[in-house]
Amino acid sequence: MTPLSAKPLIRPLDRSLIADLGRLFESSRATHGCWCMWFIIPVRDYDAGRGDRNGRAFAGLVESQATPMGLLAYMDGRPVGWVAVGPRSRYARAVKTPTLRETRRDEDEAVWLVSCFYVLDEFRRRGIAAGLLDEAVAVASRSGAAAIEGFPTQGSRITTNDAQVGTEAMFAACGFRVAHRPSSNRVLMRLDLR
Numbered sequence: 001m002t003p004l005s006a007k008p009l010i011r012p013l014d015r016s017l018i019a020d021l022g023r024l025f026e027s028s029r030a031t032h033g034c035w036c037m038w039f040i041i042p043v044r045d046y047d048a049g050r051g052d053r054n055g056r057a058f059a060g061l062v063e064s065q066a067t068p069m070g071l072l073a074y075m076d077g078r079p080v081g082w083v084a085v086g087p088r089s090r091y092a093r094a095v096k097t098p099t100l101r102e103t104r105r106d107e108d109e110a111v112w113l114v115s116c117f118y119v120l121d122e123f124r125r126r127g128i129a130a131g132l133l134d135e136a137v138a139v140a141s142r143s144g145a146a147a148i149e150g151f152p153t154q155g156s157r158i159t160t161n162d163a164q165v166g167t168e169a170m171f172a173a174c175g176f177r178v179a180h181r182p183s184s185n186r187v188l189m190r191l192d193l194r
Contacts (some may be wrong), residue, residue, distance in 0.1 A: 008075050008128055010135045011070035011131045018059055020079040021072060024118065030164075031118050036070065039094035039115045044063040064091070067143050071135055073119075073128050085130035085140065088113040088149070099182045107147075109191075112140040114150040116164050129166060133174050137191060147192045150176065152188040154187040 014020060025031040031052040035058040041049075049057060062069050065086065073081035089108035094100055094115055103111075114136050119128045133150075140148040152166040168178075168187050176189035 002140040008073040081128040085136040110146040
């Protein structure tokens with residue numbers, strides 16, 4: 001990993017930053033139209049809304065949620081990275097996956113989930129995702145979360161389809177421990193905050 005000469009500025013997403021997030025998401029075919037709704041709404045709604053409708057739904061959540069929908073990283077005033085994070089209850093579709101199915105539903109409000117990362121190609125391998133994860137932990141802790149979890153890819157071979165959830169090594173470096181290995185490519189990791 002090539003470290004950054006300057007640390008990114010990381011800000012919790014609020015309505016004033018939605019346009020910046022939109023510019024970041026428009027930069028890639030993978031994120032264009034997604035608006036980080038994949039783990040929040042049913043797949044049929046996600047597919048039908050890919051684009052402006054998902055964007056409007058996401059903006060509505062930014063307005064209605066008591067906690068931020070995620071964090072944006074900036075370099076020289078330019079949005080370069082994103083992490084989606086919040087109470088596990090927000091991610092209705094994610095909690096039904098085999099990876100999270102065995103987690104306790106009575107913890108869904110108190111336990112936060114890191115569901116997705118995105119970093120611009122030219123800023124990858126420079127510690128931005130790790131910085132976003134560190135700040136996600138800090139925001140969860142300040143917000144009173146009991147714990148924070150993620151479901152990164154395990155092992156050293158990461159495909160493009162799995163990169164958005166982070167890596168086991170990155171989560172471990174941030175203090176997360178393995179809670180469960182539900183499949184050959186995913187691991188549930190947890191960091192208790194109180």
